[in-house]
Amino acid sequence: MSELTQSAAWQRLQQQQQRMQAFSLADAFAADHGRADQYALSAAGIYLDFSKNHIDPTVLDALLELASHCGVKHGIERLYNGDIVNPSEERPALHWLLRAQAGDTAGELDKLLPEIGEIKQHLDDVSQQVITGRLRGYTGKPFTDVVNIGIGGSDLGPAMAYQALRNEQLAGIRCHFVANMCAHDLLETLQDLDPHTTLFIVASKSFTTLETLQNANTAKQWLLDSLQDENAVASHFFAVSSKPELARRWGIREEFVFPFRDWVGGRYSVWSAIGLPLCIGLGYPAFEQFLAGARAMDRHFFSSDFSVNMPVLLALIGIWYSNFWHCDQHAIIPYDNRLRRFPAYLQQLMMESNGKSCTINGQRTDYTTCPAIWGEPGSNAQHSFFQLLHQGSPMIPVDFIAVCDGGHPHHEHQQWLLSNCLAQSRTLMLGQQLAGTDPLAAHKFMPGNRPSNTLLLQQLTPATLGALIALYEHKTYVQSLIWNINAFDQWGVELGKTISRQIKSVMEGTGDSRTMDSSTMALLARIRGTN
Numbered sequence: 001m002s003e004l005t006q007s008a009a010w011q012r013l014q015q016q017q018q019r020m021q022a023f024s025l026a027d028a029f030a031a032d033h034g035r036a037d038q039y040a041l042s043a044a045g046i047y048l049d050f051s052k053n054h055i056d057p058t059v060l061d062a063l064l065e066l067a068s069h070c071g072v073k074h075g076i077e078r079l080y081n082g083d084i085v086n087p088s089e090e091r092p093a094l095h096w097l098l099r100a101q102a103g104d105t106a107g108e109l110d111k112l113l114p115e116i117g118e119i120k121q122h123l124d125d126v127s128q129q130v131i132t133g134r135l136r137g138y139t140g141k142p143f144t145d146v147v148n149i150g151i152g153g154s155d156l157g158p159a160m161a162y163q164a165l166r167n168e169q170l171a172g173i174r175c176h177f178v179a180n181m182c183a184h185d186l187l188e189t190l191q192d193l194d195p196h197t198t199l200f201i202v203a204s205k206s207f208t209t210l211e212t213l214q215n216a217n218t219a220k221q222w223l224l225d226s227l228q229d230e231n232a233v234a235s236h237f238f239a240v241s242s243k244p245e246l247a248r249r250w251g252i253r254e255e256f257v258f259p260f261r262d263w264v265g266g267r268y269s270v271w272s273a274i275g276l277p278l279c280i281g282l283g284y285p286a287f288e289q290f291l292a293g294a295r296a297m298d299r300h301f302f303s304s305d306f307s308v309n310m311p312v313l314l315a316l317i318g319i320w321y322s323n324f325w326h327c328d329q330h331a332i333i334p335y336d337n338r339l340r341r342f343p344a345y346l347q348q349l350m351m352e353s354n355g356k357s358c359t360i361n362g363q364r365t366d367y368t369t370c371p372a373i374w375g376e377p378g379s380n381a382q383h384s385f386f387q388l389l390h391q392g393s394p395m396i397p398v399d400f401i402a403v404c405d406g407g408h409p410h411h412e413h414q415q416w417l418l419s420n421c422l423a424q425s426r427t428l429m430l431g432q433q434l435a436g437t438d439p440l441a442a443h444k445f446m447p448g449n450r451p452s453n454t455l456l457l458q459q460l461t462p463a464t465l466g467a468l469i470a471l472y473e474h475k476t477y478v479q480s481l482i483w484n485i486n487a488f489d490q491w492g493v494e495l496g497k498t499i500s501r502q503i504k505s506v507m508e509g510t511g512d513s514r515t516m517d518s519s520t521m522a523l524l525a526r527i528r529g530t531n
Contacts, residue, residue: 001386009069017324044296044467047456075481086488099291127279135339138232150203155179158269160341176306195226207246293466311474332375335421343375353487399451
């Protein structure tokens with residue numbers, strides 16, 4: 001057993017889980033009319049109701065004891081101080097610094113703020129030039145469409161945020177996002193665009209990402225097929241990369257290469273120059289509000305006592321279910337269609353960060369770490385997998401995310417949407433038991449007592465979206481501290497890339513097929529026969 005699972009704090013929580021086997025959420029609410037107020041808090045424009053969880057003061061006290069045992073306070077201080085928190089790559093994690101202001105930091109980190117400010121000013125200047133038409137394409141026409149070419153953190157963050165903030169989208173310019181290696185992704189995006197008025201942003205931290213460069217090269221050829229001049233490339237392509245020299249070598253002008261530092265992880269990079277399409281599609285002031293909302297959550301996270309710290313409490317509740325109730329799944333259900341890509345964004349943020357079974361010390365864990373994160377928007381999801389949530393054998397905790405003011409004039413739509421959101425969390429809690437005289441009683445039985453959190457935003461604005469993302473970033477980091485894993489590397493992503501290059505060489509006849517297994521060779525033979 002590891003030091004963690006042998007600790008008194010861990011053992012105490014195992015005992016609490018045994019005690020809570022008989023706990024009933026319905027009974028807890030019936031016995032305590034103040035439960036909803038006791039287990040709720042607000043921060044940075046977000047209201048969190050965590051009362052529908054298998055918790056009581058004793059459980060919360062035990063979870064806070066675990067946080068203390070695992071040095072969570074020290075871990076947060078190390079993040080804030082810019083210490084090395086990504087030891088396998090010997091880097092700090094300073095994504096939060098991108099939204100900081102003067103006075104938020106001290107010491108050496110203060111020296112980075114002018115550099116960050118210069119990049120922000122460059123984003124502001126260039127985005128304004130594109131929006132106003134002062135910066136135009138090769139043939140003199142203003143840009144009407146921006147195509148962001150990236151993958152992973154270079155795509156999911158800005159794509160999700162642009163979609164979520166549709167009420168902020170500027171007229172006269174549209175942003176599109178291409179990520180998949182499958183050519184249909186790019187071709188479907190380009191089919192209705194005009195090369196004369198299309199601007200491409202190639203977003204790749206390393207500027208060696210296979211999928212991104214493959215799509216960028218095809219986009220370049222699409223442009224050249226129409227404009228017939230190599231010089232046109234420099235007028236229609238921007239780049240965002242921590243390797244600006246590679247972007248320049250590819251053909252992008254120096255003034256259109258937007259750098260970001262290697263201490264910004266890809267899945268934490270939407271606050272950096274990776275947010276360039278947001279600056280153009282929403283306007284730079286909206287991007288600043290986005291950063292300000294995240295900063296408000298940062299200040300709450302860094303300064304609040306753990307007993308009222310929203311990211312810390314969400315992290316501890318997640319630990320409670322993952323490690324002591326053995327819940328290996330967690331559903332994220334946004335009740336706002338603008339947030340329909342938010343579950344996919346969180347899949348990368350949480351599973352790429354904490355999907356590890358090796359501690360920072362190089363030991364195998366003897367406890368589970370990150371649950372599988374999945375979800376779809378409500379109310380659509382009620383007509384698909386909610387059957388499993390209500391009557392399936394696994395207990396799957398749920399985060400419901402709702403926006404009180406939908407930002408549209410259709411009041412009845414919004415009332416029904418929010419009614420459905422509240423009904424689902426209440427139904428998961430209460431369940432249903434019918435009289436034995438009903439011949440379908442067994443089929444209609446729902447056990448209830450299933451946990452959920454509800455997060456309310458008054459409106460979906462750049463600021464509240466920024467705060468929401470930062471909330472889950474910090475939750476993810478706190479859980480990594482408890483599990484003693486590195487939330488900022490992703491070696492599991494790399495091996496598949498290496499093997500794909502080996503298979504590609506075999507497919508082209510230049511590689512050694514003897515290194516391949518019989519299944520892969522049989523599949524290759526079938527692929528060759530049908531190409």
